[in-house]
Amino acid sequence: MANMQVDFCGVRIKNPVVASSAEPTLNAHNMKKCIDTGAGGVIAKTMTDSPAMRELTTRSKWRFLNERHEVCRGKVPRAFSLYGRSGLALETPEEFVPQIKETLKYAAEHDATVIGSIASTEISGWVELGKQIEDAGVPLIECNFGCPHPHMMPGVRTGMNVGQDFDYACEITQAVCEAVSVPVMIKVTPQVTDLVLFTERLKSIGASAVTLTNRFIGFVPDIETGKPLIYGQAGVGGPWIKPLTLRWINDVRKAFKDEMFIAGTNGAYDWRDVVQFIMSGAHIVEMCSAVMVYGYKWLGKQVRGLEKFMNEKGYENLEQMRGIASDAAMAYADMPPERAKVDPETCTNCGRCLHACFYQAMQPGDEATWVKEENCIGCGGCYSVCPVPGAIEISIRQ
Ligand SMILES: Cc1cc2nc3c(=O)[nH]c(=O)nc-3n(C[C@H](O)[C@H](O)[C@H](O)COP(=O)(O)O)c2cc1C
Structure with a gap:
């Protein structure tokens, strides 16, 4: 049986599937529901001392969008977008801490981990929240430098407004790391240019992990009304965004190998x-949007799916999977030369590959397409559009 246990910043988590900080972890009631599914842990909704960020949640609204970015009614497709406006925890820190304590007690009975999440608008506030949540008993604290909504709230200096200001973010990180004794993880915004550099700075001042990444900001007009959906810009993400997140996980993994803990979030459906996040280098994977479509049980389903996959593939533990795809990634210059090959027996001569070839390699024939070898650079466009399995293969040029 595969061992799914993970050592994350020195904290044992029974499996890497974690409910990320969001509405499914809004309060003790919701967090217990996540724990009941068998998830490795929960990250509590971000506790804040900002009245504006709390008040925003009282006016939360979101829509699941289809591939055309129209509002879904009923059926939500696999490649959905979650377009939403929402804030941080509804309660004041004094009211929220008891929710965390109650969840910690329940989690201990269910071998689950509760991670705290904080966000303030002042350095002193970040420190105070860090101490409060550590006193509540959490073994790990996530600082939310990625929340997209403050971008739409002039004057509210938190979330991504912090994550985009590396100097200020480092000041906060250092202050929190010095004030608490539990490990601190930093949840970043993807809306910056260099998360490797940022991770290096965060690590050097005491951060134990990075959470890659919070969501983007989007804008979607409704062409019938000429007005934006849900009144304007909103946080946007969904399963389709996964490759953008994995790119950063790949970069950070390459730069730090096993020297930095990585939590992955933004696009795990x-x-x-989850396997792809781990193979890219993530230690744990935080999930939100899919849980918001299918409910809490979705988390447990993914834990069981991961375990089955590991057993079938013979992975004994997560270390055997972690980062293997990142470690195998090649520079453009190191890629082996390839070329397309057509099997004339299988080719139906449908001609689709001809439209997908821009190097004049695929040539029309009477019975089947053929490849002008000197022109073929092995791009693979033909292979992707060919509807007949086995008719076109891409192989390394001998
Ligand atoms: C409605 C909503 C509320 C969220 N609230 C928070 C929050 O309070 N703190 C936080 O760190 N991230 C928050 N997030 C971001 C999620 O934790 C998660 O990182 C993000 O949705 C990407 O993961 P996913 O692709 O699984 O949804 C929220 C996301 C959504 C959609």
């Missing part, structure tokens, strides 16, 4: 995605 199911256990297959």
Whole structure:
């Protein structure tokens, strides 16, 4: 049986599937529901001393969008977007701490981990929140430098407004790390240019992990009304965004190998995605949007899916999977030369590959397409559009 246990910043988590900080972890009631599914842990909704960020949640609204970015009614497709406006925890820190304590007690009975999440608008506030949540008993604190909504709230200096200001973010990180004794993880915004550099700075001042990444900001007009959906810009993400997140996980993994803990979030839909996050270098994977579509049980389903996959593939533990795809990634210059090959027996001469070839390699024939070898650079466009399995293969040029 595969061992799914993970050592994350020195904290044992029974499996890497974690409910990320969001509405499914809004309060003790919700967090217990996540724990009941068998998830490795929960990250509590971000506790804040900002009245504006709390008040925003009282006016939360979101829509699941289809591939055309129209509002879904009923059926939500696999490649959905979650377009939403929401804030941080509804309660004041004094009211929220008891929720965390109650969840910690329940989690201990269910071998689950509760991670705290904080966000303030002042350095002193970040420190105070860090101490409060550590006193509540959490073994790990996530600082939310990625929340997209403050971008739409002039004067509210938190979330991504912090994550985009590396100097200020480092000041906060250092202050929190010095004030608490539990490990601190930093949840970053993807809306910056260099998260490797940022991670290096965060690590050097005491951060134990990075959470890659919070969501983007988007804008979607409704062409019938000429007005934006849900009144304007909103946080946007969904399963389709996964490659953008994995790119950063790949970069950070390459730069730090096992010297930095990585939590992955933003685009993990199911256990297959969890595997891809881990193979890119993530230690744990935080999930939100899919849980908001299918409910809490979705988390447990992914834990079981991951376990089945590991057993079938013979992975004994997560270390055997972690970062293997990142470690195998090649520079453009190191890629082996390839070329397309057509099997004339299988080719139906449908001609689709001809439209997908821009190097004049695929040539029309009477019975089947053929490849002008000197022109073929092995791009693979033909292979992707060919509807007949086995008719076109891409192989390394001998
Ligand atoms: C409605 C909503 C509320 C969220 N609230 C928080 C929050 O309070 N703190 C936080 O760090 N991230 C928050 N997030 C971001 C999620 O934790 C998660 O990182 C993000 O949705 C990407 O993961 P996903 O692709 O699984 O949804 C929120 C996301 C959504 C959609």
